[in-house]
Amino acid sequence: MSEKFEPNIVAFLCNWCSYAGADLAGTSRIQYPANLKIIRVMCTGRVNPLFIVNAFQQGADGVLVSGCHPGDCHYMEGNYYARRRFSLIRELLEYIGIDPRRIHMSWVSASEGAKWKDVVEKVVAEAREAGPFDQFRRNKINW
Amino acid sequence: MVDLENLRTIAKETISREDVKYFIGWREGTYGFSVSPHFVREPAEADKLIFSPLCSNNLATYLTLAEKLPVPRGQEPDTRKVALMVKGCDSRAVVQLLVERGIEREQVVVIGCPCQGVIDTKKVEQLLGQPENVVRARWEKGKIICQLPDGEKEFIKEEVLAQKCLKCRYPNPVIYDILFGEKVEPWCQEEDFQEVKEIEGLTLQERWDYWQEKFSSCIRCYSCRNVCPLCYCEDCILDRLNPTWINRSVNISENTAFQLSRAFHLAGRCIECGECERVCPVNIPLMKLNKKLSKAVKEMFDFEPGLDPEAKPLQASYRPDDKEDFIL
Amino acid sequence: MESLKLDKDKLKDFIAALDSKKVYAPQKVGETIKFAPVNGDLEVSLDFANTTVPPKEIVFPQTETMFLFEQGGTDINLTKGGAEKVLLGVRPCDARAMSVVDNLFSWDIDDPYYLDKRKKITLVGLACLEPPLNCFCPSVGGGPASTEGLDILMTDLGDAYLFQPLTPKGEQLCQLSSELLQPAGAEDNARAEELHREAEKKITREVDIKGLAEGLPSLWKSEIWKEVAEPCLGCGICTYLCPTCHCFDIQDEMEGLDGRRCRMWDSCLFKEYTLHASGHNPRPSRRERQRNRINHKFSYFVDKFGVTACVGCGRCINLCPVNIDIVDILSKVKEAL
Structure with a gap:
């Protein structure tokens, strides 16, 4: 392929911290890679691990889940549950051979526009290294 | 030796109780090494009950599998208890169901049966073929003895026992109302997760090659889900059409998504009875997925499900200092 | 057509001679025994008894595209028919099953997806000389050497297979590899018949379905x-x-x-x-x-x-x-x- 590979990243951002953090990065005119498809959820605790699996099925090369720092959750404890869940699905995906460089979680608060940039750059760079995801993409198998 | 007379007496007494609906145990199957769950409603039916190394079915499944049909107008729902026989591993399923409030303690009478390991019929059929007549088996002095048409045959445990039993740490029921038989000495102290480590030692590509082959053969009969005592959602995502999380079509993408979600939904809940792997008609090593999650749960959260009825479910609880070295 | 004989060690050549068609035979795929396409390096073994997944999946796949469409459009794209296939080593019960299911898919309205695949398939059966324990085909009108639904019936004679072509399709197939097949003698036919009778006696499970x-x-x-x-x-x-x-x-x-x-x-x-x-x-x-x-x-x-x-x-x-x-x-x- 002559064209440079641009990874597709699906990012689940919590409404109260990371989404606002990404917004801040935008209003502060901080440049960050445009590979993200952001899906806003009310809390990272709402991110069902199936969302991650489904994102990969539908063409994501990487997934990012981002929410409030521990202790700062708008719903007090949603991100703690999310953290447990995420750590397990990440282990499971790695176990069946999915590159862990595709699966990330971060804490980005509403005031961390600059951190948001760093996180996105790292996520995109790692997904780029991992290359296009095709292991269990739907990709019209046997259509 | 298993005292079947005693078992049948216990069953008869239990089923005669006014507050017991039925008694679930095992009976001989119709051929070879087969065994079937047996539902005793009348004392006379208790005479068919057995307990032998062939009783691998986890009967705790039937606690949640029982259909709750609408009660006709004017009738009261039957709230009597269900009595069931459990081996060590099965009893952990009962505990986990109590933890999750899938059942209430007063709904069950647990007959605990200390177990010395059950036979993997696939293993034994490879050694002996499929005998035509019903085979009886028993434990004797740490060995397994099968009664075959041409006489008795003795096996050492490693030859015929199910994989889960070789590493069993809970041969004695962790919860029971009535104990049938004597407690046995556990023969394994430490879970070493050897099979999981073998796969973890492979490269990512090798792991995917391994699992891709396994997942490709899945026919999505959902027997692994149905047989699992802890898969009891009334409205399973696999049956849902709106939204369709996992398409019904059978291909590597949907099969992987199905297998991942099945395994994940049991993270921190699987009590390792091995039923899913036993029933799989296409021999997918499902326990290697479940064990991986058990290992992760043990290492990260120092948690083992199905031991303490007072414990909180793993994924419905947290500790502020949970490990988070993976977080950016 | 007279019955023919194929030396067992020529089975591979026989399959190669059918190269105009796709040949499927029972194989161990992963941990499952099912009918899979034969390719050069795979050892073909006809010793498996019933495959775990029945050959119905060749004519009636577990997932089958009927047509393609585009959102917002009004056109549909019908899927094209498949290739000619030969199923080698089908057990007589599975072949009978196909003729049973034919009834349904050609009843009322013809089912083009099923019938297209069905027409293009040649079933080369293999008599069950060692029926597994839970077989009860004679009770439901079949038998370990039943010919219903088959195009050719093969019988394992020890060092050779006896081929009995049953339909024009089966005869055509035998012509494709005529140089490998020799005419069988009367004693071979008699031996096969005896083996079939013996096989039927080995089936122990039975049930009377009358009424x-x-x-x-x-x-x-x-x-x-x-x-x-x-x-x-x-x-x-x-x-x-x-x-x-x-x-x-x-x-x-x-x-x-x-x-x-x-x-x-x-x-x-x-x-x-x-x-x-x-x-x-x-x-x-x-x-x-x-x-x-x-x-x-x-x-x-x-x-x-x-x-x-x-x-x-x-x-x-x-x-x-x-x-x-x-x-x-x-x-x-x-x-x-």
């Missing part, structure tokens, strides 16, 4: 069904892996703006099989579902097409995790009649 078609409806409210269904897990093993079960579900799948309509196996033992949009389920429990399974095979199908929709392959008995045994059920039904 079931008329009798089953009278047991509608019988306690038998409760007893049968009590241990049932409600999984799809017995129906998915049954060579005559043919129920399917139709779904649309979208990827971006492209869509396809496809059909996939369904099972009457699943709760949502009969679930209505209103939430009502006319078969609310496993009791009704198991009753339907047995009634469909031994009563409804007989009423409609005059044949029993069970060929006695024993898969449902072998693979049921809780030992629900169809032979046992039928004998209970007979007793109750």
Whole structure:
């Protein structure tokens, strides 16, 4: 392929911290890679691990889940549950051979526009290294 | 030796109780090494009950599998208890169901049966073929003895026992109302997760090659889900059409998504009875997925499900200092 | 056409001579035995008894695209027919199963997807000389050397296979590799017949199905069904892996703006099989579902097409995790009649 590979990243951002953090990065005119498809959820605790699996099925090369720092959750404890869940699905995906460089979680608060940039750059760079995801993409198998 | 007379007496007494609906145990199957769950409603039916190394079915499944049909107008729902026989591993399923409030303690009478390991019929059929007549088996002095048409045959445990039993740490029921038989000495102290480590030692590509082959053969009969005592959602995502999380079509993408979600939904809940792997008609090593999650749960959260009825479910609880070295 | 003989060590050449068609034979794929395309480096073995997955999946795949469409468009793209295929080593029960299912897919409205594949398939059967334990084909009108539905019947004579072409399709196939096949003598035919008779004697399980078609409806409210269904897990093993079960579900799948309509196996033992949009389920429990399974095979199908929709392959008995045994059920039904 002559064209440079641009990874597709699906990012689940919590409404109260990371989404606002990404917004801040935008209003502060901080440049960050445009590979993200952001899906806003009310809390990272709402991110069902199936969302991650489904994102990969539908063409994501990487997934990012981002929410409030521990202790700062708008719903007090949603991100703690999310953290447990995420750590397990990440282990499971790695176990069946999915590159862990595709699966990330971060804490980005509403005031961390600059951190948001760093996180996105790292996520995109790692997904780029991992290359296009095709292991269990739907990709019209046997259509 | 298993005292079947005693078992049948216990069953008869239990089923005669006014507050017991039925008694679930095992009976001989119709051929070879087969065994079937047996539902005793009348004392006379208790005479068919057995307990032998062939009783691998986890009967705790039937606690949640029982259909709750609408009660006709004017009738009261039957709230009597269900009595069931459990081996060590099965009893952990009962505990986990109590933890999750899938059942209430007063709904069950647990007959605990200390177990010395059950036979993997696939293993034994490879050694002996499929005998035509019903085979009886028993434990004797740490060995397994099968009664075959041409006489008795003795096996050492490693030859015929199910994989889960070789590493069993809970041969004695962790919860029971009535104990049938004597407690046995556990023969394994430490879970070493050897099979999981073998796969973890492979490269990512090798792991995917391994699992891709396994997942490709899945026919999505959902027997692994149905047989699992802890898969009891009334409205399973696999049956849902709106939204369709996992398409019904059978291909590597949907099969992987199905297998991942099945395994994940049991993270921190699987009590390792091995039923899913036993029933799989296409021999997918499902326990290697479940064990991986058990290992992760043990290492990260120092948690083992199905031991303490007072414990909180793993994924419905947290500790502020949970490990988070993976977080950016 | 006269019967022919093929030396066992020439089986590979025989397959190679059929290169204009795609050849499928029983193989171990992963941990499962099923019919898979033969390619050069795979050792072909016809020693497996019944495959775990029946060959019905070749003519009636578990998932099958019916047509493609685009969102917003009005055109549909019908899928093209497949290649000519030869199934080598099909057991007589599975071949009979196909002729049973033919009734359904050509009844009322012809089913083009099934019939196209069915027409292009040549079934080369292999007589079961060592029938597995749970086979009961003679009880349901078949036999270990039944020829129904087959184009060629092969019999293992030890060092060679005896080929008995049964249909013009089968004869054509033999002509493709005529230099490998030698004419068989009368003694070979006699030997094969003897082996077939011996094989039939080896089948121990039996059930008398006379009167079931008329009798089953009278047991509608019988306690038998409760007893049968009590241990049932409600999984799809017995129906998915049954060579005559043919129920399917139709779904649309979208990827971006492209869509396809496809059909996939369904099972009457699943709760949502009969679930209505209103939430009502006319078969609310496993009791009704198991009753339907047995009634469909031994009563409804007989009423409609005059044949029993069970060929006695024993898969449902072998693979049921809780030992629900169809032979046992039928004998209970007979007793109750």
